[in-house]
Amino acid sequence: MDILRRYAEEGAALGAIYTDVLRKMYERSYAAVPKKQWDEARAAGLNIPSEQAFIRYEELEEADNEVFMAYCQKCCPGLYAILSVERAVTSRIDLSTNSIRPKTQEAAGIDVSTRSPKIGTDIPWTDILRHLFRVLEFDRVGTTIGPKNQLQALSDFAPYGYLLVESPILSQPVRLPIVHRDDFWLAASVFDEPKLVDLVNEEELLVTYAPKKVLSGGLAGDTSHVLHYVITPRGTLDRYYASEEDDHLATPAPERLLGPFVYEGEIKVQLNFEPEF
Amino acid sequence: MEKPSGYARVMARIRINQELNSPILGKPHLKFGQCIALGSYFFQLGGMLGARHQMNLDAFGDAFLGASGAPGAVKRLFTELANDIVSRSNDDSMTFYDYVSKEFSRGLEVMLAIPHAFLLSMASRRLRLKPPWIS
Numbered sequence: 221m222d223i224l225r226r227y228a229e230e231g232a233a234l235g236a237i238y239t240d241v242l243r244k245m246y247e248r249s250y251a252a253v254p255k256k257q258w259d260e261a262r263a264a265g266l267n268i269p270s271e272q273a274f275i276r277y278e279e280l281e282e283a284d285n286e287v288f289m290a291y292c293q294k295c296c297p298g299l300y301a302i303l304s305v306e307r308a309v310t311s312r313i314d315l316s317t318n319s320i321r322p323k324t325q326e327a328a329g330i331d332v333s334t335r336s337p338k339i340g341t342d343i344p345w346t347d348i349l350r351h352l353f354r355v356l357e358f359d360r361v362g363t364t365i366g367p368k369n370q371l372q373a374l375s376d377f378a379p380y381g382y383l384l385v386e387s388p389i390l391s392q393p394v395r396l397p398i399v400h401r402d403d404f405w406l407a408a409s410v411f412d413e414p415k416l417v418d419l420v421n422e423e424e425l426l427v428t429y430a431p432k433k434v435l436s437g438g439l440a441g442d443t444s445h446v447l448h449y450v451i452t453p454r455g456t457l458d459r460y461y462a463s464e465e466d467d468h469l470a471t472p473a474p475e476r477l478l479g480p481f482v483y484e485g486e487i488k489v490q491l492n493f494e495p496e497f
Numbered sequence: 498m499e500k501p502s503g504y505a506r507v508m509a510r511i512r513i514n515q516e517l518n519s520p521i522l523g524k525p526h527l528k529f530g531q532c533i534a535l536g537s538y539f540f541q542l543g544g545m546l547g548a549r550h551q552m553n554l555d556a557f558g559d560a561f562l563g564a565s566g567a568p569g570a571v572k573r574l575f576t577e578l579a580n581d582i583v584s585r586s587n588d589d590s591m592t593f594y595d596y597v598s599k600e601f602s603r604g605l606e607v608m609l610a611i612p613h614a615f616l617l618s619m620a621s622r623r624l625r626l627k628p629p630w631i632s
Contacts, residue, residue: 224512227536227597228505229562231543233578236551241583242544249541249592281545288546291504292560302556470552 246277289436304346338395345438350472353385354457355425358411371401380404388461402445410489426450428474432483444483450490463497503563536597
């Protein structure tokens with residue numbers, strides 16, 4: 221068992237430091253047998269399919285990573301949260317290409333260029349986990365707050381509302397669905413109060429998506445609310461991602477602005493007018 | 498409860514149990530060829546996951562190998578290891594299987610010039626799960 225672990229360690233070292241060398245090894249390991257040779261072997265009676273199956277590196281990596289992340293989620297949730305955001309850290313999420321846009325809508329003639337991409341549909345939840353965004357607009361999509369703070373949504377199957385958000389990690393504003401009633405109520409508590417609306421216009425309202433328990437696809441694994449808000453001086457978000465000492469693109473640390481996340485008891489929009497990096 | 502010791506070790510336990518040959522008489526065992534195949538599988542698995550999580554090596558080292566330490570320690574270890582691997586295996590035709598069989602040969606102190614001849618002769622022999630040359 222120790223020797224297998226040693227090979228895993230050596231492989232991990234090679235993959236992490238010399239990724240191109242590892243990929244070439246993979247391509248050589250799974251190089252296709254010449255078709256003529258394959259057909260001859262089949263003709264000789266070998267029980268092999270007519271066409272060679274080849275698994276692309278990306279497909280196998282995705283499959284292996286899925287199992288690994290399921291293990292992390294179960295055995296080391298703290299590390300899982302860090303490892304989950306790894307896709308977003310390699311580069312700024314570029315939404316200018318159409319690759320992430322729904323092809324069916326484009327095919328149907330819908331001009332997707334005028335529509336803001338939606339997190340959860342156009343962008344995976346895992347890509348934005350624990351990242352900070354600046355709130356530009358609050359779209360209630362018809363949801364109202366009734367007596368005793370009861371939410372009355374237009375549909376049981378659609379989000380309560382959306383936040384139009386922007387961030388230095390995104391190439392354009394995107395829509396963040398509000399799927400928990402407490403998160404809608406918190407957003408409404410800001411946008412229903414004229415003084416706070418003025419404050420948000422002068423300063424900036426930041427939001428981060430950080431569930432208490434995260435499932436493999438980035439969705440929340442329990443019933444706790446998932447969005448955490450803080451009002452900070454204008455320019456805080458840009459300084460947060462421009463910080464040279466801490467690479468927040470690679471390792472998000474929203475607690476530095478929001479303090480410890482609150483999931484139970486009294487939840488509220490935080491105020492932080494002296495952010496420190 | 499036993500403390501989880503990293504994904505690699507957990508997977509090694511699972512894969513060995515899957516591959517074990519259990520004869521009617523005698524102890525469960527792996528054949529030499531199976532050891533090399535498993536070794537190359539783990540080398541490949543580690544490589545792919547290492548490449549995937551190269552931006553978070555401290556967290557990855559902890560989860561994958563159970564190796565934790567000061568920030569940057571895993572990257573330093575990996576850099577040293579990777580440089581050593583590349584310097585030892587500067588062969589443009591090497592596959593995962595080749596690398597592992599070469600390493601086995603090194604461990605067995607067999608002349609590197611004839612590893613495949615040795616492996617062919619050993620491929621069907623039964624070996625104990627923990628060969629004596631492994632400490």
